[in-house]
Amino acid sequence: MTAALFLAQRLSAAVLAVAVTMHLATIIHAARAGMTAADVFSRTRGNVAFLILYGIFVLAVAVHAPIGLRNVLREWTPWRGRGLDIALAAFALLLLALGLRAALAVFLA
Numbered sequence: 001m002t003a004a005l006f007l008a009q010r011l012s013a014a015v016l017a018v019a020v021t022m023h024l025a026t027i028i029h030a031a032r033a034g035m036t037a038a039d040v041f042s043r044t045r046g047n048v049a050f051l052i053l054y055g056i057f058v059l060a061v062a063v064h065a066p067i068g069l070r071n072v073l074r075e076w077t078p079w080r081g082r083g084l085d086i087a088l089a090a091f092a093l094l095l096l097a098l099g100l101r102a103a104l105a106v107f108l109a
Helices: 001-033 037-042 048-076 081-108
Strands: none
Touching: 001 048, 037 081, 048 081
């Protein structure tokens, strides 16, 4: 299981590197163009490419963050075993649900 988690975290990190770069480039472009929030929402509303990009972004975060947090908690606390894994699986689902909700809200805005 440790090898699978290691691989999942590394693969999600690679996806995040691309997604974060695209996200920051979008922010810089919008700022330099003097776009308002209304301008941004008018471009993201109904934009399937936006929804796919941020859906992938959210999925990568939901995989990456709990694995990293699991490693930190195992290293710094005595918490181990099934309880830790269940708590972090719940955290992953929470990140996924909230992130997809936010992306969908901007897509539908």
